[in-house]
Amino acid sequence: MKKVILAALSVIFVIILSSCDKGQSNKAYYVGNNNKEHTDGSKLNPWGSFCDVDYSLLKAGDTICLMSDGLFKSIAIDSLTVGTKEKPIIITSSGSGKAKVASGDSVGMHIRNSKNLKIERLHLIGSGRKDGNTKDGLLVYECEGIYVSEIEAEGYQKSGLHISSSSNVIADGINAHDNGFAGIFVSGKADRKDASQNIVIRNSKADNNPGDPTNLTNHSGNGILVGNCSNVTIEYCTATNNGWDMPRVGNGPVGIWAYEADNVLIQYCIAYRNKTQKGAADGGGFDLDGGVTNSIIQYCLSYENEGSGYGLFQYNNASPWYNNTVRYCISENDGLVSASRSGVFVWNATGDSTLLKDCYFYNNTIYNEKGAAISYEANSAHQNFYFYNNIFVAENDLITGKEHNSTFLANNWYSLSSGGFKMKNMNNLENWAKQYQKEYQDGKLVGQNISPEFRNAGKTNLTDPKQLSSYDAYFLPDNSPLRTNGLNLSELLGIDTGGKDFNQKNVGPTIVGACQ
Numbered sequence: 001m002k003k004v005i006l007a008a009l010s011v012i013f014v015i016i017l018s019s020c021d022k023g024q025s026n027k028a029y030y031v032g033n034n035n036k037e038h039t040d041g042s043k044l045n046p047w048g049s050f051c052d053v054d055y056s057l058l059k060a061g062d063t064i065c066l067m068s069d070g071l072f073k074s075i076a077i078d079s080l081t082v083g084t085k086e087k088p089i090i091i092t093s094s095g096s097g098k099a100k101v102a103s104g105d106s107v108g109m110h111i112r113n114s115k116n117l118k119i120e121r122l123h124l125i126g127s128g129r130k131d132g133n134t135k136d137g138l139l140v141y142e143c144e145g146i147y148v149s150e151i152e153a154e155g156y157q158k159s160g161l162h163i164s165s166s167s168n169v170i171a172d173g174i175n176a177h178d179n180g181f182a183g184i185f186v187s188g189k190a191d192r193k194d195a196s197q198n199i200v201i202r203n204s205k206a207d208n209n210p211g212d213p214t215n216l217t218n219h220s221g222n223g224i225l226v227g228n229c230s231n232v233t234i235e236y237c238t239a240t241n242n243g244w245d246m247p248r249v250g251n252g253p254v255g256i257w258a259y260e261a262d263n264v265l266i267q268y269c270i271a272y273r274n275k276t277q278k279g280a281a282d283g284g285g286f287d288l289d290g291g292v293t294n295s296i297i298q299y300c301l302s303y304e305n306e307g308s309g310y311g312l313f314q315y316n317n318a319s320p321w322y323n324n325t326v327r328y329c330i331s332e333n334d335g336l337v338s339a340s341r342s343g344v345f346v347w348n349a350t351g352d353s354t355l356l357k358d359c360y361f362y363n364n365t366i367y368n369e370k371g372a373a374i375s376y377e378a379n380s381a382h383q384n385f386y387f388y389n390n391i392f393v394a395e396n397d398l399i400t401g402k403e404h405n406s407t408f409l410a411n412n413w414y415s416l417s418s419g420g421f422k423m424k425n426m427n428n429l430e431n432w433a434k435q436y437q438k439e440y441q442d443g444k445l446v447g448q449n450i451s452p453e454f455r456n457a458g459k460t461n462l463t464d465p466k467q468l469s470s471y472d473a474y475f476l477p478d479n480s481p482l483r484t485n486g487l488n489l490s491e492l493l494g495i496d497t498g499g500k501d502f503n504q505k506n507v508g509p510t511i512v513g514a515c516q
Contacts, residue, residue, distance in 0.1 A: 033048075068096065074104075083115065106126075108124030108153060135157065147170045158180060162184075197232075207240050210243065232264045243276050253274070254271075284302075286310050301330050302334055340400075344374045365474045368394050373398050397423065398413050446485075
C-alpha cells in the first residue's frame, strides 16, 4: 500500500513591511488619478496614471503607491523584473483605504512575464459578468515570485483572480465575489502539470460567483478551482453560494476542487451552500476530479451543498487518477438536490477501473439527514478504494448506487430512520458484511452499528475557518466505544495519518470518525 504524500511547497518569501506612508529604506513612487504632465512620481507630484510609471527608475524594494482616493482604469504590468525575492517591487494603496480599479469591460490588472512583485490592498471592479465584462479581475500570467494580498475582485465574467502558467505565487486574503467562471482559478497548459507550480491560496473567500453566461459547453460558477498545476496548497478558505446561475444543464461547478493536478493539499477550509443549475450535476463542496494524483483533502467542513460534500471523480480523456486521500473531514447534509443525494460521491465516466484507483478515505464523519452517506454512480468502476475508521450516518440507505469493490473496515454505520441500519435492502450489519465481504478482518467483524450520539449534529452555521479547531458539533461522548474500536492504520497498514484529528488534537490511533 502506498503511503500518503503530503504536499510540499518550495515557495519562500520575505515580506517587506514597508508601506507608502511610513519610513522605509527604499523609495516610494506615487500614482494619482489626474491628467498632469511632466510629473516625477513624488507624493506631491504623482504620476497621472499607471501608464506613466517609469520602470527604468525602479530598484529592488521600491514601492508604487496608488492614491487610495483615486479611481483607476485597467492596469497592465509587463516584464517588470527588477525586484528580488528578498526585496520585491511593491504595488499597493496609499492611505488607509483601498485604491479602486474600475476597469469596465476590461481586465482589472494584468501582470505578465514579471518576477518578484507584491500586489496588495486593491479593489478591482468590472462592469459585471452579464453587463459587458468578458475578462478576469487580476490575471497573473507567465510570472514567478508573485505575492498578492488583500485584493477584492468583483464584476468579472471570468475569474476574480486567475493565476496561469506561473510559479511561486502566494494569494493571501483574496475576496473574489460576484464573478462568472470562478472566484479564484489556477490554470496551466493542457496535458501538463508543471506549467503552474508552487502555489499557495490562503485566508481567501470565493462567494457568490454564479456562472459565466457565455460558457454553454462546460461548467462555470466555481469557488476555488485549480488545474494543470502541481504543488498547490489551499488553506483557511471558504466557498459559498457559487454556481447558481450556470447557463446550461450538464457537468457543474464545485466549491473548492482540483483537476489534472499533482500534489494538491486542501486543508482547514469550509465549503457550504454551493449550488448548480436546476437539473445539472455537481454543485458540491470539495472534489478531487479527473487526473488528480498524490493529493489530500484534510480538516475540512462541507455542509448544505446541492451536490455531494466530497467528490471522487474521473472524466473521459483525463489522465489517470490515483493515490489521493480524504481524512479528518466532515460532511453535513450535503447532496441536497443532485442525483447523488449523498455526502460522498464516486463517479468514473471512463468505465476503466485502472484510471480511478488508490484512494484512502479515513477518519471522516459523514452525516446526512436527507440522503445517503455514500453514492456510486452507475459508471463508477474503481480499484483499491479504502474506507477506514469513518462514521457514516444517513437518513435511510447508507450506500446507494453501484458499489463495485471498495474495501470497508472499522467504519461505524448508522441509519437515522431505519432502526439503526439499512443497506441494499438489508437491516443487519453482520448479514450485509458477510454477504458482501465487507467489514471483516482476519475473520472478525470490525465494523460497528451504534448511534454516535454527536453533540449537536445537523445544525452547522460556521463560516470562519479559523474557528474549525473549536468546532464541537461532532464530538463523541467520553465513554463512546468509537474512541477505541477503530484500526491502528499506522501499525497495521503503514499509513501516515498525520497524528491530528479534525480539531487539531493529538489523535488516538484507533478512533473512529473525525473528532474525539
